[in-house]
Amino acid sequence: xxxxxxxxxxxxxxxxxxxxxxxxxxxxxxxxxxxxxxxxxxxxxxxxxxxxxxxxxxxxxxxxxxxxxxxxxxxxxxxxxxxxxxxxxxxxxxxxxxxxxxxxxxxxxxxxxxxxxxxxxxxxxxxxxxxxxxxxxxxxxxxxxxxxxxxxxxxxxxxxxxxxxxxxxxxxxxxxxxxxxxxxxxxxxxxxxxxxxxxxxxxxxxxxxxxxxxxxxxxxxxxxxxxxxxxxxxxxxxxxxxxxxxxxxxxxxxxxxxxxxxxxxxxxxxxxxxxxxxxxxxxxxxxxxxxxxxxxxxxxxxxxxxxxxxxxxxxxxxxxxxxxxxxxxxxxxxxxxxxxxxxxxxxxxxxxxxxxxxxxxxxxxxxxxxxxxxxxxxxxxxxxxxxxxxxxxxxxxxxxxxxxxxxxxxxxxxxxxxxxxxxxxxxxxxxxxxxxxxxxxxxxxxxxxxxxxxxxxxxxxxxxxxxxxxxxx
Numbered sequence: 001x002x003x004x005x006x007x008x009x010x011x012x013x014x015x016x017x018x019x020x021x022x023x024x025x026x027x028x029x030x031x032x033x034x035x036x037x038x039x040x041x042x043x044x045x046x047x048x049x050x051x052x053x054x055x056x057x058x059x060x061x062x063x064x065x066x067x068x069x070x071x072x073x074x075x076x077x078x079x080x081x082x083x084x085x086x087x088x089x090x091x092x093x094x095x096x097x098x099x100x101x102x103x104x105x106x107x108x109x110x111x112x113x114x115x116x117x118x119x120x121x122x123x124x125x126x127x128x129x130x131x132x133x134x135x136x137x138x139x140x141x142x143x144x145x146x147x148x149x150x151x152x153x154x155x156x157x158x159x160x161x162x163x164x165x166x167x168x169x170x171x172x173x174x175x176x177x178x179x180x181x182x183x184x185x186x187x188x189x190x191x192x193x194x195x196x197x198x199x200x201x202x203x204x205x206x207x208x209x210x211x212x213x214x215x216x217x218x219x220x221x222x223x224x225x226x227x228x229x230x231x232x233x234x235x236x237x238x239x240x241x242x243x244x245x246x247x248x249x250x251x252x253x254x255x256x257x258x259x260x261x262x263x264x265x266x267x268x269x270x271x272x273x274x275x276x277x278x279x280x281x282x283x284x285x286x287x288x289x290x291x292x293x294x295x296x297x298x299x300x301x302x303x304x305x306x307x308x309x310x311x312x313x314x315x316x317x318x319x320x321x322x323x324x325x326x327x328x329x330x331x332x333x334x335x336x337x338x339x340x341x342x343x344x345x346x347x348x349x350x351x352x353x354x355x356x357x358x359x360x361x362x363x364x365x366x367x368x369x370x371x372x373x374x375x376x377x378x379x380x381x382x383x384x385x386x387x388x389x390x391x392x393x394x395x396x397x398x399x400x401x402x403x404x405x406x407x408x409x410x411x412x413x414x415x416x417x418x419x420x421x422x423x424x425x426x427x428x429x430x431x432x433x434x435x436x437x438x439x440x441x442x443x444x445x446x447x448x449x450x451x452x453x454x455x456x457x458x459x460x461x462x463x464x465x466x467x468x469x470x471x472x473x
Contacts, residue, residue, distance in 0.1 A: 031110055031128040033070040033466035036423040037409015038366025039380030041325045043313030044247065044257035045368075047411075048421075048470050049112035052126035052160045055259040055313070056172025057245035059114050059122040059162035063472070068112045070421065070468025076102040078399070078460040085142040087192035088441040088451025095142040103134050110468075119164065126158035130178065131306075137396065139230065144187035145452035146436065147396045148230075151183045158243070172245035178264050178306075181236040184397075188229030189450045190279050190289060193442040202443065209292060218284030226279050229290070233300055235270025241306075253317040263308040263335065272300045272343065293442075294347060301342040307333045307387075323368040333357040333387035341448075349447040352439065353395070357387035364405075378409035378423070391433040399458035401432035409466070417473070423466035432458040 030036045032050035045051075046058025049068045080098040087093055114124040133152040137143065160174035197206030210220040241264035249255040274297060276290040277283075313327040334357060341351040366380030382405040388394050409423035434456055440449025 030072045030108070030423075030425070030464055030466060031126075031130070032068075032112075033072065033110075033421040033423045033468035034068075034378075034409070034411065036072065036425055036464060036466045037378035037380065037407055037411075037421065038325060038368070039364040039382035039405050039407040039425070041313070041327045041364040041366030041380050041382070042315070043259060043311055043325075043327045044255050044315035045323075045325055046247070049114040049124060050110070050126070052112050052114065052124045052158055052174065053128055054311070055245035055247060055257045056124070056160040056174045056243060057162050057170040057247035057257065057259075059116075059124050059160065059172060060120075060164040060170040060247070062114045062122065063116055065115045065473040066113070066470065067473075068110075068421075068468055068470045070110045070466060072108050072110070072423075073465045074106045074108070075104070075463040075465070076106075076460065077462070078102045078458060080143075080399070081457050081459075082142045083455040083457065085455050086453045087145075087189060087195070088438075089192050089196050091192070091195065093142050093145065093452065095144060096138070096140045098137050098141045098143070101135050101137045101141075103136075106132065106134055108132060121164075122162045124160045124162075126156070126160065126174075128156055128158070130154050130156045131180070133397070135397070139185075139187060139228070143396050143452075143454040143456070144228065145189045145192075145450040146186065146438070146454045148185045148187055149183075150185075150397050152180075153182070154178060154180045160243075162245070168249050170247045170249070172243075172247075174243045174245075176241040176243060176262070176264060178239045178241065178266075179236070180239065180266060180268065181234070182268075182270075183232070183234045185230065185232040188231055188274065188276070188293075188295075189442060189452065190226045190229050190276070192450070193293075194223050194226050196443060209288065212292075213285055213288050216284050216288065218288065219280075219282050220285070222280040222282050222285050226285075226289070229279055229293075229295075230275040231272065231295075232275070233270055233272045235268040235300060235302070237266045237268045239264040239266040239306075255315050257311075257313045257315075259309075259311045259313075261309045263305045263332070265305050266303070268300075268302045268304070270300050271297065273297050296346055298346045298348070299344045301344055302339065304339065305335050307331050307335055321370050325366045325368075327362075327364045329362045331360045331362070331387070334359050336387070343448075349440075349445070351448040354393055354436075354439070355395075356389060356393055358389050360385035360387050366407075374413040376411040378407075378411070380407045381405065382407075386432075388432075391435040393436070394432060394434040395436050396434065396454055399432045399434065399460065401430040401458075401460075403427050403429040417471060419470045421466065421468040421470065423464070425462075425464040425466075427462040427464070429458075429460040429462075432460070434458065
């Protein structure tokens with residue numbers, strides 16, 4: 001007999017590469033506090049060293065040596081209402097309501113340094129958080145067979161260079177070194193498996209299981225009230241990519257930008273640990289159940305490519321006080337189809353996570369108002385599509401949906417060389433319905449899966465608070 005339980009949703013955690021932060025999928029949208037103030041419409045502004053992320057060609061506009069160090073605090077609020085989540089047998093999953101699964105806050109840092117070498121060349125270095133997620137539903141909630149907790153962290157080191165051809169044309173290039181790490185966990189549906197083997201086609205296998213327990217001195221009666229097992233996983237990897245930028249300066253007041261950030265290939269390697277020690281109070285029963293399930297601690301492997309992005313943006317200075325800007329960013333999410341989670345060195349069939357993400361577009365508009373010589377005010381609005389197609393392809397690791405972003409910000413000059421940036425954003429998500437069923441169940445031998453169905457609705461909004469310090473040498 002082989003019981004196949006759903007492994008860690010490692011693919012879902014790594015798949016797109018918060019609750020997600022600002023941009024759709026797992027992409028952490030705020031890599032710059034000055035950019036956050038305009039809802040990231042500032043790709044062609046190149047106001048500080050954070051242009052390394054938005055468009056490295058903008059380095060050509062910066063004088064001397066500049067440093068911008070910032071942090072964005074994400075304050076999420078999310079609720080989940082269950083609408084009939086079930087075991088693979090069709091019986092209610094039971095469990096507790098999802099509560100306080102989003103963290104009180106998450107902080108993501110950023111650091112950018114630029115240096116102008118001469119009239120044509122400039123270099124820079126960026127350090128930022130491209131992706132992030134942190135959710136902890138607990139081990140007893142109704143969707144525990146899909147996911148109990150997830151923590152995804154990524155850091156990108158982005159050395160860049162720009163070359164200014166003349167007063168109108170500038171080009172930029174950067175290399176992306178990306179480190180990704182995740183910790184995930186989920187429940188193992190032992191109660192559903194035992195119930196399925198108590199009658200019908202599985203009764204013979206259930207009887208054999210009872211004989212094995214009795215022969216080893218265990219108490220088969222405990223099978224009437226078994227608890228969930230538990231599985232946990234961690235994985236990490238370095239990946240490499242690049243980004244390109246072009247900036248066309250029409251005149252002193254108007255410029256246009258194009259920026260491309262490549263996909264990054266990851267071979268995520270880690271380990272999977274299965275824990276049946278609390279299924280019953282009898283260690284013998286627990287050992288027999290784990291042996292029958294063929295679940296052994298092992299390595300885990302997922303191959304994936306993060307989506308690439310292409311952005312077009314414009315900046316115009318209307319007069320000495322007012323400036324406007326806009327950005328359109330296309331993200332190629334359709335690289336993320338169904339994902340296979342492999343368990344090297346075991347007989348476990350792969351876990352297939354159905355995603356089939358769609359390509360998305362993000363549109364943002366922003367503006368600056370120079371209140372006086374020392375204070376510039378910012379504001380912006382953006383609409384961001386979710387890559388998730390429908391409720392049947394929505395997973396608890398990413399309860400994503402289309403959202404609106406409303407941002408305000410300010411830059412305050414402390415001295416001719418230093419300034420601070422402040423920003424606040426509110427993100428309003430559409431209700432996200434989930435009706436996800438894993439197509440494999442514990443009695444199948446060719447694949448791995450709990451076969452659970454998670455049904456319900458997520459209601460989410462986020463607040464983002466940003467602070468950065470800038471200095472010019």
